[in-house]
Amino acid sequence: MAGMSGLAITLGASLVIAIVLFLLLSRDPRTTIFYFFAGPFTNKLSVGTMLNAAIPLIFTGLGISVAFKAAVFNIGGEGQIYAGAVATTAVCLALPHVPGVLGGLIAVVAGAAAGALLAGLSGLLKMKWDTDVLISTFLVSGAAILIINYIITGPLDDPESSLLATRKIAERFRLPFIFRPSKLDVSVFFALIAAVLIHLFLRYTHRGYELRMTGANPEFARYGGINVSMYLVMPLMLSGALHGAGGAFLVAGTHHMALKGFTSGMGWNGIAVALIAKNHPLAVVPAALFFAYLSTGADAAMLRSDVTYEIVAIIQASIFYLVTAQALYGFVRSRRRVPK
Amino acid sequence: MNLVHNAVGIMTPFLLAAIGGLFTQIAGMLNIALEGLMLIGAFVAVASTAATGSLFFGIAAGVSVSVIVAYLFGTVSLKLRANIFVSGLATNLLATGLTAVLSFRFFANKGVIRFPGIPRLPVLSAQALRRIPIAGDIFFGHHILVYVSWFLLAAAAVVIYRTPFGLRLRATGHQRSTIVSLGLKPERYQMQAILISGFTCGLAGSALTLNLSAYVPNITAGRGWIALVVIYLGNKTPLGILVASFVFGFAEALSNYAQGALEIPAEFILAFPYLITVTAMVIYSIWRRRRAA
Numbered sequence: 001m002a003g004m005s006g007l008a009i010t011l012g013a014s015l016v017i018a019i020v021l022f023l024l025l026s027r028d029p030r031t032t033i034f035y036f037f038a039g040p041f042t043n044k045l046s047v048g049t050m051l052n053a054a055i056p057l058i059f060t061g062l063g064i065s066v067a068f069k070a071a072v073f074n075i076g077g078e079g080q081i082y083a084g085a086v087a088t089t090a091v092c093l094a095l096p097h098v099p100g101v102l103g104g105l106i107a108v109v110a111g112a113a114a115g116a117l118l119a120g121l122s123g124l125l126k127m128k129w130d131t132d133v134l135i136s137t138f139l140v141s142g143a144a145i146l147i148i149n150y151i152i153t154g155p156l157d158d159p160e161s162s163l164l165a166t167r168k169i170a171e172r173f174r175l176p177f178i179f180r181p182s183k184l185d186v187s188v189f190f191a192l193i194a195a196v197l198i199h200l201f202l203r204y205t206h207r208g209y210e211l212r213m214t215g216a217n218p219e220f221a222r223y224g225g226i227n228v229s230m231y232l233v234m235p236l237m238l239s240g241a242l243h244g245a246g247g248a249f250l251v252a253g254t255h256h257m258a259l260k261g262f263t264s265g266m267g268w269n270g271i272a273v274a275l276i277a278k279n280h281p282l283a284v285v286p287a288a289l290f291f292a293y294l295s296t297g298a299d300a301a302m303l304r305s306d307v308t309y310e311i312v313a314i315i316q317a318s319i320f321y322l323v324t325a326q327a328l329y330g331f332v333r334s335r336r337r338v339p340k
Numbered sequence: 341m342n343l344v345h346n347a348v349g350i351m352t353p354f355l356l357a358a359i360g361g362l363f364t365q366i367a368g369m370l371n372i373a374l375e376g377l378m379l380i381g382a383f384v385a386v387a388s389t390a391a392t393g394s395l396f397f398g399i400a401a402g403v404s405v406s407v408i409v410a411y412l413f414g415t416v417s418l419k420l421r422a423n424i425f426v427s428g429l430a431t432n433l434l435a436t437g438l439t440a441v442l443s444f445r446f447f448a449n450k451g452v453i454r455f456p457g458i459p460r461l462p463v464l465s466a467q468a469l470r471r472i473p474i475a476g477d478i479f480f481g482h483h484i485l486v487y488v489s490w491f492l493l494a495a496a497a498v499v500i501y502r503t504p505f506g507l508r509l510r511a512t513g514h515q516r517s518t519i520v521s522l523g524l525k526p527e528r529y530q531m532q533a534i535l536i537s538g539f540t541c542g543l544a545g546s547a548l549t550l551n552l553s554a555y556v557p558n559i560t561a562g563r564g565w566i567a568l569v570v571i572y573l574g575n576k577t578p579l580g581i582l583v584a585s586f587v588f589g590f591a592e593a594l595s596n597y598a599q600g601a602l603e604i605p606a607e608f609i610l611a612f613p614y615l616i617t618v619t620a621m622v623i624y625s626i627w628r629r630r631r632a633a
Contacts, residue, residue, distance in 0.1 A: 150605045272429070309440075
C-alpha cells in the first residue's frame with residue numbers, strides 16, 4: 001500500500017483547497033464549510049442521493065479501469081453511457097407485452113450492447129488498420145452524442161411533456177427504490193456486483209491475466225503467445241459495455257426516461273474515479289463514493305449558503321492535478337526513504 | 341452564398357485554437373486543454389472589455405489569463421510530470437468551475453450575462469468588394485479577429501517550417517533524443533508550445549464572446565475538442581487545419597440553416613464532420629500501413 005499515503009495527502013490537500021475557496025468566496029464561510037462537509041449526512045434524502053450519484057460513477061470508473069489496465073485509452077465514455085441509456089429507454093418503450101423482469105433484463109443487455117458496440121468499433125479500427133484509439137473513441141462518441149440528442153428530441157420525444165425527454169418507461173420495468181425519500185434503488189447492488197466480478201475477472205481468470213499482460217507489455221505478451229490484437233478489441237467492448245450498463249441502470253433505476261444530455265460529465269468523471277482508484281476495480285467503489293460525496297456536499301452548500309455548485313469542479317480539478325503529478329509522489333516516496 | 345460567409349465567421353475560433361494546438365501537437369503532446377483555455381479566455385475577455393470599456397484591454401486580459409492557466413497546465417504536465425491527458429482534463433474542469441464561480445461572484449448570475457453597451461469588434465465592411473461572388477463572401481465583411489487568425493496561421497507556418505525554434509519544436513515531437521543529445525531541454529520547447537496554445541485559445545475565446553457581446557455558460561461547447569479534431573483532419577499542417585476548420589465551420593453554418601429549411605436534422609449535419617474525421621483517420625492509417633509494407 002505504498003501509494004495510499006500519497007493518495008491520502010492528495011485528497012486531504014484537495015479538501016484544504018475547498019476550505020480556502022470557501023473562505024475566499026463565501027460571506028459566511030463557517031456555514032458553507034459545515035454544509036459542504038456534513039451536508040451529505042444531515043438527512044436520509046442526502047445520504048441516499050449521494051449513494052445514488054455514485055452508481056453511474058462506479059460503472060464508468062470500472063469501464064475506464066478495464067480499458068486502462070489493457071492500456072487502451074477509451075475516452076469515449078461520454079457517448080457510451082449516453083448510448084446505453086437511450087438504448088435501454090428505447091427497448092423498454094418498444095416492449096409493451098413483456099413481463100417486467102425479462103423486459104428489464106433485455107433492456108439492460110441492450111444498453112450494455114450499445115456501449116460495447118460504440119467502443120468496440122474503435123477497437124476494430126485499431127486492430128485492422130492501427131487507427132489511434134484515443135482519438136477514434138472520442139470522435140465516435142462525439143458523433144454518437146449528437147445523434148442521440150436527435151433521437152431523444154426527435155423520434156422518441158414525448159409530445160406531452162415540455163422537457164427535452166422521452167416518454168417514461170412502463171412501471172414494471174422500473175427498479176424498486178430502497179431508501180425513500182431518496183432515489184436510491186437496487187442498482188447499487190448491481191454496481192457492487194459488477195465491481196467484484198471485474199476484480200475476479202482481472203485477477204483470477206486466464207483472459208484477465210492475458211489482458212493485464214498485454215496492457216503491461218504488449219511485446220512481451222506477443223512473445224509469450226498471447227493473441228495481442230484480441231486484447232485491443234475485447235477490453236474496449238467490456239469497457240463500453242460497463243459504460244452502457246451505467247446508462248441503463250440510470251434509466252431503469254433513477255430517471256425512468258432519457259433526457260437530453262442527462263449523462264453529461266459522467267464519462268469524464270469515470271476517468272477521474274479510475275485514476276484515484278489506480279485502476280483497481282474494488283477501489284473504484286470508494287473513489288466513486290468520494291466523488292459523489294464532493295458533489296452532494298457542494299449541492300448542500302449551495303442550497304444552504306451563498307456559494308455556487310460549480311465550485312466542486314475547481315476542487316475536482318485540483319484532485320486531478322495532484323493525483324496525476326508523478327513528481328509529487330516521487331517526493332513523498334523519497335522523503336520516506338531517507339530515514340531508513 | 342451567405343452560408344460561406346457565415347462559415348468563415350464560425351470557423352475562426354476553431355482555427356485560432358487549432359493554431360495553438362498545432363504547436364503542442366508538433367511538440368509531441370496531445371493538448372486537450374484547448375477547450376478550457378478557450379473558455380477562460382472567453383469569460384475574462386468579455387468581462388474585462390465591459391469593465392474597462394476597451395476592446396484592446398479586454399482581449400489582452402482574456403489572452404493573459406488564458407496564458408497563465410496554460411502555464412499552470414504546462415507546469416503540472418512537464419515539471420511535475422503529470423499525465424498530460426489527465427492534467428488537460430483537469431484544466432478543462434478548472435475552467436468550467438472558475439468561470440461559473442467568478443460569474444456568480446461578480447455578476448451574481450451564472451446564466452447568460454449580456455453586456456449590451458460594450459464596444460463591438462470592428463468589421464471590415466468594404467461594401468463594394470463584398471459583392472464580388474464567393475471571394476467577397478470569403479474575404480470581406482468579417483470582424484478583426486478573423487483576419488488576425490489568418491495572419492497567425494501564416495505566421496505559424498513560417499515559425500514552424502522556417503525558424504530554428506520551429507525546427508527544434510518538430511524535433512522534440514519527432515525524435516526527442518536528438519534534442520537531448522544537443523544539450524537542449526525538450527520540456528522548454530514543450531512549455532513554449534503550451535503557452536502559444538494559451539495565447540491563441542485566449543483569442544479564440546475572445547472571438548466567441550465579443551462577437552456576441554455576452555457570456556453564455558460553457559460557451560465553448562466542445563469547440564476546443566473540435567479544434568483538436570481539426571488538427572488531425574488537417575494532417576497536422578497549417579494549410580490542412582485551415583481547410584479542416586472550414587469544413588467544421590461550414591457544417592455548423594449549414595446546420596443553422598437546416599433548422600428551418602432542410603429535411604435533414606441539424607444534429608446529423610453537426611455529427612458529419614466527426615464522421616468525416618474518423619473516415620479520414622482510417623484512410624490515413626490504411627495508407628500509412630500500405631506505404632510501410
